[in-house]
Amino acid sequence: MSADNSNNKNPKAATESTRQLNQRLTQQLDFSNQQCFEDAARGFIGTIPDARVYSEDGRVVWDVSAYEFLQSEEAPHSVNPSLWRQARLNHFHGLFEVTSGIYQVRGLDIANMTI
Numbered sequence: 001m002s003a004d005n006s007n008n009k010n011p012k013a014a015t016e017s018t019r020q021l022n023q024r025l026t027q028q029l030d031f032s033n034q035q036c037f038e039d040a041a042r043g044f045i046g047t048i049p050d051a052r053v054y055s056e057d058g059r060v061v062w063d064v065s066a067y068e069f070l071q072s073e074e075a076p077h078s079v080n081p082s083l084w085r086q087a088r089l090n091h092f093h094g095l096f097e098v099t100s101g102i103y104q105v106r107g108l109d110i111a112n113m114t115i
Contacts (some may be wrong), residue, residue, distance in 0.1 A: 005040055011076060011077060011078060012081040013077070013078065014077035014078035015034070015075070018031065018077070018078060019077045019078075021111070022075070022077060022078075022079070022080060023077075024108055025029055025080065025081055025082060026075075026081045029081070029082060031081070031085065036057065036089055037088075037089065038088045039061075040092045041092060042093060042096070043096040043097040043098055044092070044095075044096055045092055045094065045096060045097055047093050047094025047108075048064075048094070048108070049063060050063075050065045051063075051064045051093065051094075051108050052065075052096075053108060062108065062109050062110075064093055064108065067087075068096065069090055070087055070088045070091045073088075086113060090107065091107060092107055093106055093107025093108050094107065094108070098114070102115070103115045
């Protein structure tokens, strides 16, 4: 992953067909239910703001700030709204307490670590 991630700065516009299908899906699903966001945040202890993971040679291989575009609740017209919501849920990152004495590091790489 590049720290620049310039592909997200100028996305292609959605076709009219894609826009209509995504709008229809938005009307069919209950996006007002926020329980999944509460579940994703449960046990949150803390994180490293603008966290980056570096390779041994110093290259940035993971950059949380590259996903800041997911702060927007509304999906772009070119993105399936359900997939956008799932991506936002996956963006929760940091240290979480799962239960007493069991912790997870999430969202700072493509894998989670349970301790």
